[in-house]
Amino acid sequence: MNTVDNTADLLVLRPGDPGYDDELAGFQTGFARRPDVVFAAASAEDVVAAVRYAAERGLPVGVQATGHGLPGAFPGGVLVTTRRMDRVSVAPGARTVRVQAGVRWGQVVAAAEPYGLAPLNGSAPGVGAVSYTLSGGLGILAREFGYAADHVRSLDVVTADGVLRHVTRDSAPDLYWALLGGGHNLGVVTELEIDLVPVRTLYGGSVAFDGRETDPAALLRAYEEWTRTVPDGLTSSFAAVPYPDLPALPPQLRGRYVVSVRVAYTGTDGPEITAPLRELGPVLADSLREMPYAESHTIHSDPDFPHAYYGDSAVLSELDVVRAGELLARVGPDSGGPMCVVQVNHLGGALARPAPNSVPYREGRFLVRLLAAGDREEARALLDPAFTLLADLTLGRALNFAFGAGDRAEGLYDGETLKRLAGLKSSYDPANLFRHNYGVSAAC
Template identity: 50%
Template sequence: MTAATKDLDLPVLTPDDDRYDAVRTGFQTYRPHRPDVIVEARNSTDVQSAVRFAAADGLPVAVQSSGHGLATAADGGVLIATGAMADVRIDPTTRTVTAGAGALWKDVITAAAEHGLAPLSGSAPGVGVVGYTLGGGFGILSREFGYACDLVRSIDVVTADGEFHHVTAESDPDLFWALRGGRDNFGIVTAIEIELLEITRLYGGGLYFDIDLIPELLETYRTWTATVPDELTSAVALIPIPDIPAFPEPIRGKYVAHVRIAYTGSAAEGEQLVRPLREVGPILLDTLAEMPYTDCGSIYSDPPFPHSYTGNNAMLRELDPAAIADVFEIVGPEAPIDCVVEIRHLGGAMARKPQAPSAVGHRDAEFVVRVISMVDDDIDEARALHRSLFTALAPWTLGRNINFVYRGDPVKDPIDDAYDDYDRLVELKSAYDPSNMFRLNQNVS
C-alpha cells in the first residue's frame, strides 16, 4: 500500500497484495489491467472517494466488473473494481430491476424469474449488466424489444468531479443520452434501473450444420431473415469446434455453422418458422426446444471460462451475397488463424426510434458481423486478419458497435465510427470529463 492510499478510508489493493492479481484479472485474460491501486468499491460513496483521490493526483481511472469487455488496460492509475456492488433489486409493481455496478445478467435472470419476468440480456449470462447496457446491448430478443439501453429508466453515476447524479431522460437528457453508448467515458455508474419483460419462456436453441452445407445454409439464412417476424431474433456462427470432450460428439473437432434462435411465440409456430433452415440438409446437433428463460445461456453456448481474445465487428446495412463470400473466404475454415465469426440479424425494434434517444449508432443496420480469435502473442496478426475482413465489408458497413470490440487497436481503430453523432459526444465529454480522467476505455476524445 502506498503512503497516499494508506490514508484512504477505502478497501484498496496494491501490486504487493496477494489478491491484486485475482481482482485485476477478469474474463478477458489478455494483458489485464495493471493499476497502481485497485479500489474494491462497496457503494457509491467509495466510488466518489476513489474518483476524488484520482482527480487530486491527476490519475486515470478505469472500471471493471466481469472483465468481458476490457478495452484499454490500465498501466498505473486507479482501477475501480465493482464486484462487491452486485446487489439486484426487483420491483414487480414497476416491472424493473435496479442492478448494482457489479451485477451480472445471471443474477438478474434468476431474481426476475421469481416474479415471472426477464431482462433483455445477451448471449452470455456471465456478462455484466452495466457494461453491456451502456454499450447498447444486443439482447437475444432485441428484434422484438430493441437495444437493452432503450429499456433503461435511470442511471446512478459518479462523474469526473466526484459528484453523484441520479440521471433520467428528464433530469439530464444530455448525460442520459451520452452514458447509453458512451459507457464509462462520462463517469462510473454505480447502479442502473432497467425495465423487465413479462417473459418466462421461449422457443430457442441451436442447429449445427457440417462444413459442406455452410455455403447453402448462409444463402438460405440471408433470404430467410427477410421473412421472419420481429418476435424471432437469430444469428449464425461459423465455429472451428475444438476436439476436446467438453463438446458433444456430433460436433467435436468439426468446422460447423451454428444457427442460434430465440422466439417468444409458441414452439409449434417456431417449428414452422425454422423449417426452411432444417431443409438445408442433415443437422449434426439440434437443441431447439421450448425452454424457460433461465436456460437462455444455452442458446449461444458462449464459452463460460476466462480466456485471451481479440475481436471486432461491422454493422451492415444489408447482407449481400458478396459479403458472405468475403466472410467465408477471409475468416472461414481456411483462415490462417482460427476465427469464430457470427452474423446476427438486427432490425425490428432495434431499428425503431426509442422513447429516449441514446448515443448508440447505426440503428438502421440489418446485420452485425463479428469476428473473434483466441490470441496469445499473435494478437497483431489476428487484428490484421480481422481488419482485412472489415476492409472487404466496407461497401456495406455503417460503422461498429463498441460491445463487440475486444482488445482492438485504439490507434488504428478509433471508436468514432460507432456513433451517428460523435461531435455531440465529444462536446459532452469535454463538459463532463475535461481532463479525460476516464480514458482507459474505448475513448471519446
C-alpha cells in the first residue's frame, strides 16, 4: 500500500497488499476485476489523481461503486473505487439532490422522504445511484417520469486529461448529452445533481401465481393485453422466477416457479386498474397496497446478498407473446440449464419522450431481461438462443441490464447515437483511457 504524488491520504492498493481483495469485492461474485492498481477514492481530487496516474502511463481505467453491473473481469490497468464518496445533500425547495459517486439509492430515498420527495430510483436500494443514472436509469415510476437520466441538472466529471469539469446542458451540451446514456466512456463522474419528484406514497406491489399450476405463457399473454388498457403513468413488469428448494428461502417460495406482475402507480384509481390481474388465475400471493415510497423496494424484493449472475436484455418494438412464451419455456425450470429469471418491462409513456441525452431506443414498447445464476458460459449457452427468438423485433440492448456482457458492445446504441458518441470519445478520450467498461470506440 502506498500513496501517489501529493495525495497523502489517498489509499492505493496493488495485488498482494492487505485489503486489496476486500476493496474489489462487490455484489457480483461470479468474477472480479484484478487491476494493477486500485485507487480507493474518497474525493474528486482522489479521482483526478487516479486518472492522471493512468494517463501518464497509458493504463486503462475502470470504475466501481457497488459492483452490481460489472462488465467483466478486465485484468490489469487502474480501477477507481468510489464507495467512500457517499455524501447526499437534498435541496427540498429546488426538489433536487446532489449525490456523490458511491451513493446507493436507499440512502437517497431515506434522505428525500422527510420532505415528501422521492428520487427516480430503480427496484434495488443497494444499487449505485450514479452508474445507474449514467446508463439511463429505468426506475419503478419510469412510465410516469421517464428515465433518471432525463432529470439530471449537472454532473461533475474527471475527463481523460485529468481535469474536473462541472457539466450542465448549457455549459457543455455535447458532453452532457454523451455522459447521460454513455456510461463511464468519457470520464469518471464524481457527483451529480438530479431532480426529485413530489411523491410521498404510491399504490404498488405484486400479484403472484404458481407457474406450475397456471401456464406462464398464458399469464404473459394476459399481461400484455392488460398493458394496453393502463394509463401512461402506471409502471409495471412481468416476472418469472424459479426458486430453488433451499432452506434459506421462505417456505412458501422453496421449489416454486413464481410468476408475478409488479405494479407502481401514483394515481388514485390503482385498485380499479389492477383488479383484472387477480382474475388471471389462482393467486399465490397479493401484496398490492398503498405504501410509503420508502417501502417501494418491496415491490420487486430483489435479492440483497452478493451472488454470481450473468444477464442481458432486448428492447423490443412490440412483444410477440407467442415467441415470448416459447422463450419462457426454453429458460424455465425444466430447461436443464442454470436458474434463470425472466422480466418483461412495459415501456412507453414518459420513456418515449425525447430528451437531450444519449439514452437510445425510446420508441421501444417492451424490454425483456434475462438473468441467469452461476457460471457465465453456461448462462450464455442458455440466454443467447433465447434472445434469438426475439431478434426481428429487437431494437437493441439496454446498458442498465448488460450484466457481465462487456465483451459485447453491439446493440447498446443505435447507429446515429453510436456515431455521435464515437466522435465525442475522439475529442474527450482519444487514447481510449476509459475502456474497462461497456466500451465505445473513438471514431477513426
